[in-house]
Amino acid sequence: xxxxxxxxxxxxxxxxxxxxxxxxxxxxxxxxxxxxxxxxxxxxxxxxxxxxxxxxxxxxxxxxxxxxxxxxxxxxxxxxxxxxxxxxxxxxxxxxxxxxxxxxxxxxxxxxxxxxxxxxxxxxxxxxxxxxxxxxxxxxxxxxxxxxxxxxxxxxxxxxxxxxxxxxxxxxxxxxxxxxxxxxxxxxxxxxxxxxxxxxxxxxxxxxxxxxxxxxxxxxxxxxxxxxxxxxxxxxxxxxxxxxxxxxxxxxxxxxxxxxxxxxxxxxxxxxxxxxxxxxxxxxxxxxxxxxxxxxxxxxxxxxxxxxxxxxxxxxxxxxxxxxxxxxxxxxxxxxxxxxxxxxxxxxxxxxxxxxxxxxxxxxxx
Numbered sequence: 001x002x003x004x005x006x007x008x009x010x011x012x013x014x015x016x017x018x019x020x021x022x023x024x025x026x027x028x029x030x031x032x033x034x035x036x037x038x039x040x041x042x043x044x045x046x047x048x049x050x051x052x053x054x055x056x057x058x059x060x061x062x063x064x065x066x067x068x069x070x071x072x073x074x075x076x077x078x079x080x081x082x083x084x085x086x087x088x089x090x091x092x093x094x095x096x097x098x099x100x101x102x103x104x105x106x107x108x109x110x111x112x113x114x115x116x117x118x119x120x121x122x123x124x125x126x127x128x129x130x131x132x133x134x135x136x137x138x139x140x141x142x143x144x145x146x147x148x149x150x151x152x153x154x155x156x157x158x159x160x161x162x163x164x165x166x167x168x169x170x171x172x173x174x175x176x177x178x179x180x181x182x183x184x185x186x187x188x189x190x191x192x193x194x195x196x197x198x199x200x201x202x203x204x205x206x207x208x209x210x211x212x213x214x215x216x217x218x219x220x221x222x223x224x225x226x227x228x229x230x231x232x233x234x235x236x237x238x239x240x241x242x243x244x245x246x247x248x249x250x251x252x253x254x255x256x257x258x259x260x261x262x263x264x265x266x267x268x269x270x271x272x273x274x275x276x277x278x279x280x281x282x283x284x285x286x287x288x289x290x291x292x293x294x295x296x297x298x299x300x301x302x303x304x305x306x307x308x309x310x311x312x313x314x315x316x317x318x319x320x321x322x323x324x325x326x327x328x329x330x331x332x333x334x335x336x337x338x339x340x341x342x343x344x345x346x347x348x349x350x351x352x353x354x355x356x357x358x359x360x361x362x363x364x365x366x
Contacts, residue, residue: 006039010039010111012043024095027082028099055148057135067124069296072156079102101344105349105353109164123362126361160296165329166337172328172330176257176312177318187245189245192242198245199245202246208251230254231255231273234252235252257269297326297328
């Protein structure tokens with residue numbers, strides 16, 4: 001079947017799997033989301049009863065029905081770089097392609113839900129906001145949701161935010177925090193023919209690496225969700241030439257910490273575990289507590305019908321938590337397949353996610 005042209009409008013009456021295919025076939029690597037944002041904006045503006053705004057390559061829409069409680073669905077438009085996996089293809093019960101799992105299946109579900117809500121404006125007891133944002137897969141300073149939190153804060157107000165990250169249809173609560181630090185291990189240069197005259201900085205990093213290898217991560221259970229921490233060397237660099245004993249070696253360490261630690265406490269822990277080295281903090285983002293105590297969060301968990309689990313990794317629920325907004329991760333994609341060359345999504349999970357949201361929002365079945 002020939003793929004639809006990029007400029008062809010989105011058909012929100014198509015089933016969620018077909019709509020996912022259409023979204024995957026519109027490339028939207030981080031920083032190049034314009035074409036997909038145009039299509040999403042046009043589709044939303046074609047629905048009745050919605051206020052729609054465009055902020056760069058982010059698209060936001062909301063109802064204003066004075067329902068008293070508001071649910072927000074958020075998903076990012078961008079993907080990691082394409083790895084010869086666009087256009088999409090179906091194989092049995094799976095849809096393959098860049099972004100199928102992270103997170104164009106979720107975007108399709110969001111579009112289907114907002115269309116169903118617009119078609120039955122009196123059905124849901126909640127007002128609805130949808131946020132399609134840009135540049136989530138790159139540096140945090142470019143994140144579109146972060147920009148919206150600064151420039152359109154009122155648009156993010158809600159009683160429950162559902163971040164449609166891939167969770168295989170489970171509720172993943174909260175998220176880990178993350179930080180990265182860098183140290184430079186010193187040495188002294190010498191010719192390798194007279195290596196005893198120098199001090200090899202790469203060799204000198206061995207005690208640091210041994211400490212990391214022996215590190216026993218902490219596990220902590222919060223609201224029934226168990227978060228396991230991790231302290232890992234993620235990059236090492238050093239060397240001058242093939243005949244020179246190196247006089248410097250840099251080691252980058254990533255700490256994924258449970259959300260009961262603040263960023264300051266997490267950094268203090270790294271320094272406590274690795275006291276013999278001087279560290280420079282290069283990147284940090286706070287975690288988010290599970291947030292399961294909010295009434296709407298409890299209602300959503302009951303609708304899903306399975307126990308929540310901890311979110312391993314950092315997601316934008318952290319941004320909502322920082323704003324005091326209850327937020328959960330929920331989406332049809334498989335997080336283990338995100339960013340891979342063979343990225344795919346089980347088609348049944350797409351329909352299941354749409355059905356779950358329809359039941360939660362009191363919308364009719366598809």
